[in-house]
Amino acid sequence: MTVKKSGNTAKKIVGKVVNLPDLVNYQEGSIVSKEIIRNNKGSVTLFAFDKGQGLSEHTAPFAALVYIVDGEADIFISKRPFHLNAGQMIIMPADKPHALKAKQRFKMMLIMVRA
Numbered sequence: 001m002t003v004k005k006s007g008n009t010a011k012k013i014v015g016k017v018v019n020l021p022d023l024v025n026y027q028e029g030s031i032v033s034k035e036i037i038r039n040n041k042g043s044v045t046l047f048a049f050d051k052g053q054g055l056s057e058h059t060a061p062f063a064a065l066v067y068i069v070d071g072e073a074d075i076f077i078s079k080r081p082f083h084l085n086a087g088q089m090i091i092m093p094a095d096k097p098h099a100l101k102a103k104q105r106f107k108m109m110l111i112m113v114r115a
Contacts, residue, residue, distance in 0.1 A: 042113040049102035057099040071106030
């Protein structure tokens with residue numbers, strides 16, 4: 001698995017209408033992330049997962065909202081599976097183990113709010 005990060009794009013898109021799926025592109029055999037905004041209150045990051053890619057089980061100290069922008073994703077929270085399609089979202093609670101798997105390509109927006 002290769003995770004490729006690109007820089008903060010907030011300056012480029014502030015005050016502009018943008019098409020969310022177009023902000024991050026798929027790359028073969030990779031997970032691409034693009035940070036939209038980050039500050040001391042939280043972050044918004046877009047991800048593009050190629051087929052077969054995923055994030056292994058981990059925890060985070062803050063709740064996170066995942067919104068599926070394109071495709072379908074399998075998300076596991078405390079080992080419980082959830083299948084999400086484009087347009088659907090799920091909130092992953094703080095301090096609970098979670099993982100993601102791409103049976104096919106998908107794009108998601110991750111919103112983390114530090115409270």
